[in-house]
Amino acid sequence: MSAGRTSCPSSRELSRAFPTGADEVLRRHLAACPACAAGWHAMERVAELARGLPEGQPTGERREDVRTALLATSAAVSGAAPSRRRWPWIAAGGLALVAAAVAGAWLTGGHGGGARRAAVGAGARRATVGAGARRATVHAQPHASFVLVGTQPDELVRLAHGTLTVEVSPLAPGERFRVVTADAEVEVRGTAFDVVAADDRLVAVRVFRGHVEVRPAGRAEVALGAGQRWEVPAMLATATATVPTESTRTGAAAPVAEAPGASVASSDRVSALSAPDPRTVREVRRERPARAAAADGAAAGADVQRPPLVTASSGPAEAAFDEGWRALRDGDPAGAAEAFGRAAAAGTGAPLAEDAAFWRAVALGRAGRDAEAAGALAIFLDRYPSSPRVGEASAMYGWILLELGELDAAEARFRAAAGDRVPAVRGGAQRGLEAVAGARDAGTP
Amino acid sequence: MTGKLLLLRSVEGVREEMSDEALLAACGAGDAAALGALFDRHHASVYRFLSRLAGTDSASLDDLVQTTFLEVRRGARRFGGRAAVRSWIFGVAANVVRHQVRGEIRRKSILQACASLPALAGTTPHQALERRELVERLGAALRTLSHDLRAAFVLCELEEVPGIEAARVLGVREGTLWRRLHEARRALRAAIDGEPE
Known part of the structure; x- marks a missing residue:
């Protein structure tokens, strides 16, 4: 409240002043203004009654149960929860x-x-x-x-x-x-x-x-x-x-x-x-x-992920792969997807093709082309079932399916990823399963 | 003059003497004992906060408290030091309620809300009854507020979190926080006075 106030503060101004209490100027105003004093008193009354609301307090036994469950669950939690499904x-x-x-x-x-x-x-x-x-x-x-x-x-x-x-x-x-x-x-x-x-x-x-x-x-x-x-x-x-x-x-x-x-x-x-x-x-x-x-x-909570080790740009597949990485880093996921696609095609049968197929799917997802990303992930999972990236790809696929409302299919993908050897992937899969359950509870994906 | 880079070792020290910020940092590095210490330090206020915010039964409250501290552990790395840890945890709890309170909890809360009011300190039976009715009415009105208004009211009015901190942990501008608090008060006042807003 400013010094020397002559007009009444608005109810919003009074409300804002309430938590810290009235200063000297406001006290004088309240003493002289019945309308403002009534408003102030009403806020005091609401606050006083609200403090009489029941407080949830755990018993010692409940507290220990929750604490034990918390720490046990925490041990299985890894990484931060996703802020978005994507x-x-x-x-x-x-x-x-x-x-x-x-x-x-x-x-x-x-x-x-x-x-x-x-x-x-x-x-x-x-x-x-x-x-x-x-x-x-x-x-x-x-x-x-x-x-x-x-x-x-x-x-x-x-x-x-x-x-x-x-x-x-x-x-x-x-x-x-x-x-x-x-x-x-x-x-x-x-x-x-x-x-x-x-x-x-x-x-x-x-x-x-x-x-x-x-x-x-x-x-x-x-x-x-x-x-x-x-x-x-x-x-x-x-x-x-x-x-x-x-x-x-x-x-x-x-x-x-x-x-x-x-x-x-x-x-x-x-x-x-x-x-x-x-x-x-x-x-x-x-x-x-x-x-x-x-x-x-x-x-x-997350193992170090290692991208493909491309030791030299010695052929068209490697060159395309490098091009894909550059595009991805430069914020051009569509270009990256195209380049990774070329790398995958050129390097068919080679280890590079596996990585290229995976990163193509990632790039498509980054580009917002979910349907194509889903297709790319499906191809990857079908073609490279023993890839160390299977869990990760499954989880990604699960999120896309969830976005599409395919709850059963999404759940299957998350379950496939839930046993991954990488804790972060397992954690992501678990969160995916929770999201599926939440979507079912809510009745909407 | 030596230094070592050690991976994921628990932050050592007497946890009872560590600040909330240090415990939270240790929590973010995977120190389960630090999470336990944070729980010991703040669970009572989190219970109270959640009971007022969610107005639910004890079993659901346990779940909400546990989820809140799990989210604290998950989000510890994101703590930016712009609010007190206690306020920040309230913000986490408010988000948990926003996202997890479902119809089941709300249904239970309506059934049990009136059965657990504390003993009242009215000077006469009539005054005690009247006050009890007002508190019931206010509690019911609080539960009908939107989550945003309710969170603002419980944080600022009941937990006495400063407005600027409350705004930060709720992720809104300070002006928005004050507006919500004002609207919440107005609605509650109307409810206990038996007047339409």
Whole structure:
């Protein structure tokens, strides 16, 4: 309420002022204006009566039942619920571009302090300086998405997306500082480094000072010293943010994201993009126990998906495949579908054809050509029943069928995907089954 | 001067001493114990919020509470720190109600709503009866409000979530929130006064 009010506030103004209480000006007005006072009193009466409404409070036994059920169910939940039924297409396209953009920004930031200069330059956000309960200085590049949570002795930064440059002053005994993404945690003891995430997945770490060990899920550990960096190969970064499944062109569960330039599993494309001096990267390559790695993967909620490894553009199929990927990344799903179609046709019988057929379906879905996407998925499932992408394709097909109101068929597809080895696919299938049940309950698809 | 990148390790620390934000972050990284700690910390207020928002029986309420915390776990990574965690959880609960309350729950709520009113503190039997009738009338009117109006009223009036936070967790502009709150109050006032809106 403004000072010196002479006219009556509207009922809406009174309503807005009510939660915080009347200020001095309004109190004086209410004392002098019976109409407004009556309105104010009516709101007080409604609020007072509303507070007399029964409150649901659980008994101890019920509370324990719910808590137990919650934690048991939570263990089977993975990943975020889809905001729309068409999540596979969004995931396969939009997020890929975001991830690629971040990776591109990283890679074009130059070596050494390029990214760091950008981080502390114009537009950067300086989150905190190591004062009081914090030991870290966090510089965020524009559009970075992060939250400062926790203070010493357990200082935590939750990074969802973008690049942070972090400087940590030496910690006292018992103090910790960590940067957490959905799939990793970086813990330091006094160092300066960049950490980059895209779509909640760790993309890169660059160390300016100190020493960092990088241990990505299911991959070899890499030790980095000052001036060194680790980054997930660009194609993997893109794929990590696309469709959450694990697959290779051959279907083998090959290790991925080894040290750039030093790994047999890294694609030529990746090596060409990153190409650090192999001498500066010390590969630790300690094999982690399989059970621990599996647990990591399950807890991640989404295995790292691997796009096809195209080692060279040596033929028309490969060229068409590359063209499809470029088009998909450039936001041209129709062009991508056409190119993948050519790749599939040219590479009939070859492993490339399997991937091309799959990505053609994805591209068609992204293009909004659901009927054609459904056809492409049906062909893929028929032609490649042993493909590691069968579960994923089934789930995608299920969502399309659900959109079309084919509840029984959709349920069958989701059930086929429910046993997939990739947790995220299983989770998606489960959500699909729930959506089918919900559609049946509602009586409309 | 060493650092380690460790995958998916539970966020360590004394959970009772961790902030809501830290627990939520740990939750987003798959820490089930953090989810349990969040539940322990907020389940009572979530029960209360949902009971007023959905006005349902205890069994359905249990389901709604469980679903809410599952969605909290699923959505933890999306928490942007723009509202208190408690408010954010209310927003999640409001969405759960919006999407999951079905006719069955509504039917049960009508049958049971009047049977569970608390003891009233009227000074005379007549006043107590009158007040009870008003509360019943208000409760019935609250259930007839649209979800949006009801969520605004329960969040701001009963849970005392600041308007700007309520707007954020409901995903609307602050002005929209105030408008809904105003409309809800007006409708409830009309109901207890026995007047048409």
